Amino acid sequence: HREPLGAEQLERALCQAKDVDAQMEQLVGLLELSEGERRLRHLLVALFQEVFSEFFPGCSVLPFGSSVNSFDAHGCDLDLLLDLEPTKSLQSSVRGSPGAEESILSDIDLASASPPELLELVAAVLRRCVPGVRRVRAVPTARRPVVKFSHKQSGLAGDISVDNRLALHNTRFLRLCAEADERVRPLGYAVRLWAKQQGLAGNPAGGGPLLTNYALTLLVLFFLQTRSPPVLPAVARLRELAGNEDHVVVAGWDCSFPRDAALLEPSANSKSPSSLLAEFFHVFGDFDFSGRVLSLREGRALPLPEASELFKLGSLNLQDPFELSHNVAANVTEKTAARLGHCCRAAAKYCRSLQYRCKSAKGRGWGLVRLFQPGAVEPGAGAASFLITIPMPAPRCPEEPGEGFKEICAGIAFVLRDVLRCRCTPGKPPKQLGAPGVGQSLPEDPVGGKEPPGDTAGEEEEPLQPATASKRPQPDGMDGAALPCAKRPRVNGPEQEEEEEEEKEEEVVASWSCTIWHRVWTGRRRLRRQLLHGASPEEPEEGGDSLELEQKVSEAIVQHEGAAQPPEPLLRFEASARLAGGGQREPRVLLRLTPSPAPGPLFRDFFHFLQAFLPPALRRHLGWGPGADP
Ligand code: ATP
Ligand code: MG
Numbered sequence: 001h002r003e004p005l006g007a008e009q010l011e012r013a014l015c016q017a018k019d020v021d022a023q024m025e026q027l028v029g030l031l032e033l034s035e036g037e038r039r040l041r042h043l044l045v046a047l048f049q050e051v052f053s054e055f056f057p058g059c060s061v062l063p064f065g066s067s068v069n070s071f072d073a074h075g076c077d078l079d080l081l082l083d084l085e086p087t088k089s090l091q092s093s094v095r096g097s098p099g100a101e102e103s104i105l106s107d108i109d110l111a112s113a114s115p116p117e118l119l120e121l122v123a124a125v126l127r128r129c130v131p132g133v134r135r136v137r138a139v140p141t142a143r144r145p146v147v148k149f150s151h152k153q154s155g156l157a158g159d160i161s162v163d164n165r166l167a168l169h170n171t172r173f174l175r176l177c178a179e180a181d182e183r184v185r186p187l188g189y190a191v192r193l194w195a196k197q198q199g200l201a202g203n204p205a206g207g208g209p210l211l212t213n214y215a216l217t218l219l220v221l222f223f224l225q226t227r228s229p230p231v232l233p234a235v236a237r238l239r240e241l242a243g244n245e246d247h248v249v250v251a252g253w254d255c256s257f258p259r260d261a262a263l264l265e266p267s268a269n270s271k272s273p274s275s276l277l278a279e280f281f282h283v284f285g286d287f288d289f290s291g292r293v294l295s296l297r298e299g300r301a302l303p304l305p306e307a308s309e310l311f312k313l314g315s316l317n318l319q320d321p322f323e324l325s326h327n328v329a330a331n332v333t334e335k336t337a338a339r340l341g342h343c344c345r346a347a348a349k350y351c352r353s354l355q356y357r358c359k360s361a362k363g364r365g366w367g368l369v370r371l372f373q374p375g376a377v378e379p380g381a382g383a384a385s386f387l388i389t390i391p392m393p394a395p396r397c398p399e400e401p402g403e404g405f406k407e408i409c410a411g412i413a414f415v416l417r418d419v420l421r422c423r424c425t426p427g428k429p430p431k432q433l434g435a436p437g438v439g440q441s442l443p444e445d446p447v448g449g450k451e452p453p454g455d456t457a458g459e460e461e462e463p464l465q466p467a468t469a470s471k472r473p474q475p476d477g478m479d480g481a482a483l484p485c486a487k488r489p490r491v492n493g494p495e496q497e498e499e500e501e502e503e504k505e506e507e508v509v510a511s512w513s514c515t516i517w518h519r520v521w522t523g524r525r526r527l528r529r530q531l532l533h534g535a536s537p538e539e540p541e542e543g544g545d546s547l548e549l550e551q552k553v554s555e556a557i558v559q560h561e562g563a564a565q566p567p568e569p570l571l572r573f574e575a576s577a578r579l580a581g582g583g584q585r586e587p588r589v590l591l592r593l594t595p596s597p598a599p600g601p602l603f604r605d606f607f608h609f610l611q612a613f614l615p616p617a618l619r620r621h622l623g624w625g626p627g628a629d630p
Helices: 007-015 020-031 035-055 085-094 115-129 165-180 184-197 213-225 235-241 273-285 334-351 401-419 494-503 524-532 547-560 601-621
Strands: 060-064 078-083 133-139 146-151 156-161 292-295 300-303 384-391 423-426 484-486 509-516 571-582 585-595
Touching: 007 020, 007 601, 020 184, 020 273, 035 060, 035 078, 035 115, 035 156, 060 165, 078 165, 115 133, 115 146, 165 184, 165 213, 184 213, 184 273, 213 273, 213 292, 273 334, 384 601, 401 423, 401 509, 401 547, 401 571, 401 585, 401 601, 524 547, 547 601, 571 601, 585 601
Parallel strands: 078 156
Antiparallel strands: 060 078, 133 146, 146 156, 292 300, 384 484, 384 585, 423 509, 509 571, 571 585
């Protein structure tokens, strides 16, 4: 299993390319799965197939999604479909025949089993019979119910869904598009990484307010269909090109298109990938997402349907290419759609600059590198800051959120200082940010700091939200996730008012000035293993299993780097925690890190580490247990 590519490594490699087109090509090479990784996935699928066949004779285990859709990246999840249709037919044909009661087929009638029953059965097989599989849990409430799992030896996370044949065809459609024109993959990878860095995409299966990677990829394909001349044909045109053997209907939806990309006409559009990328941002920077339906079937934006009983209209209307009644962006909130437009405008502006087009002679970030820096290209952005959201477990709220907050602050200081060997000193003098009546007493800061940095006033959770965006509380599903973001520009006008609105939500604040002297975020996994001497049968969850062990790991890193104090810290940042939530939102603690000077790749690597490490470490330290994670 390969560690995900660090931001530093990626930037260094991209900076050396000769131009933006070369960067885009290189990006694909840096992110895509290696032959070995592909083989490993293949073996895992074969293992699942073997085990499930024992229980469900005739079934097939079929991969879909990023492992096979041509938009794979190191560490991407493994989406699997367990097709039980053949088993169901078999079951109905053998019922009552001698010997049938000995097989699992007699235990449960697959045809009449409810989806949750079926999922539990799949989960039970996974738990008991597939070697190396961990953390199995059924998620029956998702739009497409799945069983989640992770695989110990490969470090892969995956989903198994039972009834989702459409996914096989939309995966094959993405792959066909990637094969049809060699600009599709570079563009897809660049837009995916950009959107991830801006906090616009990444929810698995549409569970939150962000675009899923599938929806984002469809947006790229729609863009390519609507160029003049088009880079890709519309799905309706593909249907015409389909041969007899390509005709298929799934759940009533026509999924016919050629299997072979050689049947498609080559595009007459000769633009370079880098200019298409700039054009993508230009087009969607100024697009009426809520007033039209983006139709990949027709390859154009349609007026809103008159009666839209089935198609769920929203802030972004993107029609599935096959399941025509499905808006793949139905989960996207008004706020996210507005931010998508805003981030596209900022990116389009950056793409017009020399820094995008010309390689820096002084070794500074240029081209894609700056595009991928969170908040870096947003005009008027102040110091970039990075947010980690720590959900408060239900028993801690709502009676005494202030108490829970104190405890969390003590925990944050403990993890930073005692587990990660970071030096923390109290922040700047206190400033009560709450509106009269809602403010609460400041918590006792465990490291002596009771103070927010004075300049956090006016920050808000979502960066650069245009004034037109909704103020309604949104069930944003961001808990546990982190949004890299930038401070808002200080301007008067509607935006200012909104910042003040937001301030009233702030209740209690704690802050620290921190310095990091050692690369405590690298090589932890290996050291952990060495320290355990392979004695523990279960690999500990990062940061979550034993904090004593984590302390030893940090100590080993410090020793290894030479115990002598380096002359300068590697990183400096302000950390401030505040309690947020209330009303319809879950109480949660927002930890904001503001590095100075401006964040480089080293800081980003540290941040991504802390984002994964801190929440489970806190749970462990505060004794919340794994169930505390909502
Ligand atoms: P990732 O690397 O994030 O796993 P991915 O390429 O696998 O990316 P996902 O968004 O996980 O993309 O989508 C995998 C499959 O899940 C898609 O092929 C599609 O069938 C289904 N899917 C994902 N999002 C949606 C959605 N919004 N609506 C309908 N189906 C979706
Ligand atoms: Mg996936």
